[in-house]
Amino acid sequence: MPYDLNSTLWPNREDVFFRDHTFIPLRQTGPHCVSTTLAMLTGTSPETFQGTVNTQDPRSWSAALAPWDMQLAYCPTDARKLKFYLEDLLSVDDLFTLSYYASEDAREILQDPDPHGWVTGSHIVLLHRDTILDPAxxxxxxxxxxECLERHTKRIFRVVERGHPSCL
Known part of the structure; x- marks a missing residue:
């Protein structure tokens, strides 16, 4: 069927990458949720990634994870609230990054950018199995x-082993 209203985030439930790993939450200092999230994944410090990744380019995040044998894989999403992906996320039962818009106002999310390109803030967290590790x-x-369940989705990536065919 060429038009599927219920596309899944991941094509199968057999892939298991980081289900048995332990991740330690870290608290970000300043506007560094991306670098802090990457630090939680790798067991390093946020400074490891500051100045080396572009916070708006997930390809740079994926490349930065490669030395730890991790990369990010795209998951098909739209701007619906994260709660509408919850059942699918929990059924995969592994490791994801969830990025969402900070604003609860959908009109703010959909507005045109200001002269500097700014639309609205966003945030990234880890979902490991059924637990959110929030750098905020x-x-x-x-x-x-x-609270992320009530926010509109910006991006969802599955954390996979380095070199997986679905890597960014």
């Missing part, structure tokens, strides 16, 4: 209790 708080929270 530095805490691990069950996904069902996290």
């Amino acid at each position: 708080s530095g805490k691990a929270t069950l996904v069902l209790l996290h």
Whole structure:
């Protein structure tokens, strides 16, 4: 069928990459959610990635993870709220980055950018199995209790092993 209203985030449930890993939440200092999220994935410090990744270019994030034998893989998404992906995310039961718009106002998300290119803020967290590791708080929270579920999706990536055919 060429038009599928219910495309899944990942093509199968057999792929397991980081289900049994342990990740430690870190709290970001300043506007560094991307570098702090990458640090949580690699067990390093956020400074490892600051100045080397473009916060608006996930390809640079994926390349930065390669020395740790990790990369990011694209998941098909749109701007619906993250809660509409929850069942699919939990059924995969592994490791994802979830990026979402900070604004709760869909009109703000869809507005034209200002003269500097700014539209609205966003944030990135890790989802490991059923737990959100949020660099804003530095805490691990069950996904069902996290505010991200009510926010509109910016990006979802699955964290995969380096060299996976779906890597960015």
